[in-house]
Amino acid sequence: MAAATILVVDDEQNILTTVSRALGLEGYAVEVAGSAEIALGKLAKQTFDAILLDVQLPGIDGLAMLSELCERGISTPVIMMSGNATIETAMEATRRGADDFIEKPIGSDRLVLSLQRSLEIHELQRENRELRRRYDFGASLLGQSPAMSKLREQIELAGNSNASVLILGERGTGKELVASAIHAASSRADGQLENLNCAAVPEGLIESELFGHEAGAFTGATKQRHGKFERASGGTLFLDEVGDMSPQMQAKLLRVLQEGEIERVGATTTIEVDVRVVAATNKSLQAEIEAGRFRPDLFDRLNVVPLKIPALRERIADVPLLAEHFLALACEVHDRPEKVITPGAMRLLEGYAYPGNVRELRNLIERLVILTPDKTITEAHARALLPIGTGETVGSYFRPETPLREMVEAAERDLIGRALEFRDGHVTKTAADLGLERSHLYKKMRALGIRKTGSE
Ligand SMILES: Nc1ncnc2c1ncn2[C@@H]1O[C@H](COP(=O)(O)OP(=O)(O)OP(=O)(O)O)[C@@H](O)[C@H]1O
Ligand SMILES: [Mg+2]
Incomplete structure (x- = not known):
């Protein structure tokens, strides 16, 4: 493993010298900065493994710098140093995220010990995050x-490479889930996974969103801000709805992908970024290219490894597993006791085509959980909630060369029969469901030849 690089921030030259020497002897690489401003400049270009930070500094002081680090999302471990620290300062520093607090004059043993401990803790936290992410990944992409x-x-294969991946799939098939699985399976799992919805970036903000900006770059830019590419550096950038990107954004994106560097809006220097791109769309990019709406050169960059997620209707075998998973989840979320789905209800769920794919199944199960007070979700419950157009559709009541009255009667007989079945033959409840007077429902049942099976 490469030597850890430590940034030492102090306005006293002799402290910088002694600390650098002590750390150098222990095998650390050291960078020094005479002020917080210089340190922040360095941090914008490079990452460090730890920061040693003096409390009293001219300009931005140590405590303000801690807040600034937090605001910029820099989570590098920080050890504070001070000549005349009060308990209050030390506590305030810890509250703002400092790992440790060392009093001057600095003993090199104490310093090295504190640094080692701090680096170890951060490494453990990193491993912990990675394990959790892997666990989530294993648990969430079911089927x-x-x-x-x-x-x-x-x-797994795509995760092992650095190549751009293009995820293709209908709405609700799990594109976002797959993108995070690719990130989790990659050597970049430790870095950030940044999401960018390409369809939702306002035209005027594309550059700032992608590349960030310097303070004062335009009205309203009061602070320096890192863009998606910079934040995803060392990690993965997920470009969602890539088929809906404006031509302007396509051009800008293509340039970064070609050059591997960005320029914050208002900046004079370029920054190298190391980003792995995963894109997703439910559109046919080929069709978009033919229509002149998508750049073929950008397509080539994104489409190195295409991954097609099959629609749920093409893998109906996954329905029971997903349904059980969403059932347990919905019961927990809505604080309902555990429920079971009968085999008949499951068969019905397996018979549906799911134009909205996995998301539609999830919503359907959630609705079943909310609307079914019973512990058991039966075929009748499921049938009542499956969208019209499934199973026997309205269309299937059509008979060629048949009077309308007969077709409507057949439909009514079936619908009333099902509504009764849903209420276990309870006529009063069924009548209320159907918005009919109880006597009217009885009359219809007689006329249609439906026999009363339940109570009342
Ligand atoms: N294989 C799967 N296992 C478990 N849950 C899944 C699976 N696929 C999708 N889901 C769940 O279905 C929902 C939709 O998934 P996701 O948002 O990833 O789909 P999408 O393809 O990005 O949809 P859209 O095209 O609408 O953006 C989410 O709640 C997700 O957790
Ligand atoms: Mg999505």
Whole structure:
């Protein structure tokens, strides 16, 4: 492993010299800064493994610098140093995220010990985050169908490389989930996964969003801000809805992908970024290219490894597993006791085409949980909630060369029959569901030849 690089910030030259020497002897690489401003400048270009920070500094002082680090999302461990610290200052520093507090004159043993401990803790936290992410990944991308197993294999393979991945799939198939799985399976899992919805970036803000800006770059830019590329550096940038990107944004994106460097708006220097791009769309990019709406050169950059997520109707075998998973989840979220789905209800769920894919199944199960007070979700419950157009559709009541009255009667007979079944034959409840007087429902039942099976 390369030597850890430490940034030492102090306005006293002799402290910089002694601390650098002490750390150098222990094998650390050291950078020094005479003020917080200089240190922040360095931090904007480079990452450090730890920061040693004096409390009293001209300009931005140590405590203000801690807040600034927090605001910029820099989570490098910080050890504070002070000549005449009060307990209050030390506590305030800890509150603002400092790891440790050392009094001057600085003993090199104490310094090295504190630094080692701090680096160790941060490494453990990093491992912990990674383990949790891997666990989430394993738990969340469900499905045992051959199509899903193949997809999982492809994710592992793609994760192992640095190549751009283009995820293709209909709405609700799990594109975002797959993107985070690729990130989690990659050597960049430790870095950031940044999401950018390409369809939702206002035209005027594209550059600032992608590349960030310097303070004062334009009206309203009061502070320096890192853009998506900079934040995703060392990690993954997920470009969602890539098929809906404006031509302007396509041009800008293509340039960064080609050059691997960015310029914050209002900056005079360029910054190298090391970003792995994963893009997703539910559109056919080929069709978009043919229509002149998508750049073929950008397509080539994004489409190094295409990953197609099959629609849920093409892997119906996954429905029971997903349904059980969403059932347990919904019961927990809505604070309902555990429920079960009968085999008949499950068969019905397996028979539906799910134009909205996994998200639609999730919503459907959630609705079933909310609307079914019983512990058991039956076929009748499921049938009542499945959207019209599934199973026997309105269309299937059509009979060629048949009077309308007969077709409507057949539909009514079926619908009333199902509504009764849903209420276990309870006529009063069914009548209320259907918005009919109880006597009117009885009359209809008689006329349609529906026999009363339940109570009342
Ligand atoms: N294989 C899966 N296992 C478990 N949950 C899944 C799976 N696929 C999708 N989901 C869940 O379905 C929902 C939709 O997934 P996601 O948002 O990733 O889809 P998407 O393809 O990005 O949708 P859209 O095109 O609408 O943006 C989420 O709640 C997600 O957790
Ligand atoms: Mg999505």
